[in-house]
Amino acid sequence: MVIGIPRGLLFYEFDAMWINFFKELDIEYIISPNTNKDIYKRGSSIALHETCLPYKIFLGHVDYLLDKCDYILVPRIGGYGFYDRMCTRYQSTIDVLYNTFRDKNIKILPFNVDYTSRETELASCIDIGKTLGKKRRDSLRAYIIARQAVNTERQIRENNLKNALRNDSSKILLVGHKYNTMDEYVGGPIESLLEKMGVEIIWATDMDRDESDNKSKAVTKTMPWTFNRELIGAIVEYKDNVDGIILLSSFDCGPDSMANEMIMRKIKDKPILNLVVDGQEGIAGIETRLESFIDIILFKKRRILND
Numbered sequence: 001m002v003i004g005i006p007r008g009l010l011f012y013e014f015d016a017m018w019i020n021f022f023k024e025l026d027i028e029y030i031i032s033p034n035t036n037k038d039i040y041k042r043g044s045s046i047a048l049h050e051t052c053l054p055y056k057i058f059l060g061h062v063d064y065l066l067d068k069c070d071y072i073l074v075p076r077i078g079g080y081g082f083y084d085r086m087c088t089r090y091q092s093t094i095d096v097l098y099n100t101f102r103d104k105n106i107k108i109l110p111f112n113v114d115y116t117s118r119e120t121e122l123a124s125c126i127d128i129g130k131t132l133g134k135k136r137r138d139s140l141r142a143y144i145i146a147r148q149a150v151n152t153e154r155q156i157r158e159n160n161l162k163n164a165l166r167n168d169s170s171k172i173l174l175v176g177h178k179y180n181t182m183d184e185y186v187g188g189p190i191e192s193l194l195e196k197m198g199v200e201i202i203w204a205t206d207m208d209r210d211e212s213d214n215k216s217k218a219v220t221k222t223m224p225w226t227f228n229r230e231l232i233g234a235i236v237e238y239k240d241n242v243d244g245i246i247l248l249s250s251f252d253c254g255p256d257s258m259a260n261e262m263i264m265r266k267i268k269d270k271p272i273l274n275l276v277v278d279g280q281e282g283i284a285g286i287e288t289r290l291e292s293f294i295d296i297i298l299f300k301k302r303r304i305l306n307d
């Protein structure tokens with residue numbers, strides 16, 4: 001029995017939990033490779049034209065895994081509480097996959113989380129264990145260990161973030177969903193460019209989630225999408241410690257287009273670059289914009305230091 005885990009969309013939210021859970025239960029799994037042109041092309045040839053880039057990429061990862069595993073693990077995330085709202089695409093993924101791959105006999109292992117209907121992470125892990133023939137108590141133990149691993153990983157990232165903020169290098173706050181910023185095909189070239197230019201990246205998603213959600217209230221009390229609120233909270237918290245902010249989103253994203261427009265209208269005291277990435281063939285256009293943005297920031301900083 002092999003479980004396929006697509007390296008797309010909410011993979012970057014749950015990877016530590018899933019991997020540790022399966023390891024503890026001694027269940028074999030395969031993770032699709034880093035996104036590359038082939039995976040992007042697979043996904044975009046299957047997806048409807050107006051689908052957002054991360055969703056196309058996700059479909060490409062699923063397509064890659066189909067003949068290599070028995071089940072595909074797919075999250076369906078409704079939210080973690082009454083005020084938590086997620087993009088509707090996170091909720092519809094399983095239905096979309098059943099429909100898209102209906103001729104390929106796809107078998108999905110759902111990871112359902114929606115606290116308003118009492119579908120918790122724990123309950124979902126126990127259901128997964130049951131489907132795979134594991135006892136409840138074994139799944140419970142595996143979940144507890146996996147949760148601890150998630151907490152440790154988060155703590156490490158938060159500590160790294162605090163250390164990065166302490167050094168005196170030039171810093172950019174990178175603001176975007178993990179499946180954009182951490183994806184090799186979407187965010188990878190941007191990360192490499194920033195590193196090449198000697199700029200320290202402060203990852204907005206490394207901030208403590210409850211804290212960032214809370215901080216977002218200084219800018220908006222009505223933003224419905226949890227992940228966007230968390231990103232806004234990180235801007236509120238770190239904008240005075242960085243030299244500029246990069247908003248990284250994907251083409252055709254409704255929540256980001258609304259949230260980013262609001263951020264640019266409300267945050268006036270820090271340079272902001274709004275980058276919208278499509279399934280581009282190259283990053284030449286982005287490279288030019290990114291370089292001029294960083295050049296201007298560094299020039300201004302040097303002038304202030306010299307005055």
Ligand code: SF4
Binds near residue numbers: 252
């Ligand atoms: S938040 Fe935007 S990029 Fe993410 S799945 Fe929804 S529409 Fe796509």
